[in-house]
Amino acid sequence: MTVVQKEKNIMNIILEFGEDEAKDAEIALNGWKWKLAMWDLDQALRSTVKHGVSILNKNQEATSEEVNVADKIRDEIREILNGYSLNLED
Numbered sequence: 001m002t003v004v005q006k007e008k009n010i011m012n013i014i015l016e017f018g019e020d021e022a023k024d025a026e027i028a029l030n031g032w033k034w035k036l037a038m039w040d041l042d043q044a045l046r047s048t049v050k051h052g053v054s055i056l057n058k059n060q061e062a063t064s065e066e067v068n069v070a071d072k073i074r075d076e077i078r079e080i081l082n083g084y085s086l087n088l089e090d
Contacts, residue, residue, distance in 0.1 A: 039088055042077060045070040 017025040047053045048070035054062040055070060062070070081087055 035086075035088070038077065038081070042074060042088055045074045045077075049074065 015025070015028055017028075044055060048055050048062045049067055052062045052067065054060040054066060056066070078087070
């Protein structure tokens with residue numbers, strides 16, 4: 001990876017992959033999709049924790065156990081992301 005700063009506050013990043021590294025290039029380019037997918041999952045769990053919407057059936061109220069599990073899963077997601085120096089808020 002090459003980082004080139006052309007102008008003030010503008011940065012270009014050049015990723016170079018060999019012909020046999022197409023899958024690696026695709027993974028690198030799809031990172032933002034992974035973040036959005038994690039955001040969507042977190043928001044679904046948040047809806048259960050904050051508003052009591054069941055994950056199992058959106059038309060029903062979540063049980064207290066479901067709310068507790070959703071809250072713990074949200075914590076676990078943040079702990080895992082933190083381990084990779086990632087977060088959902090940026």
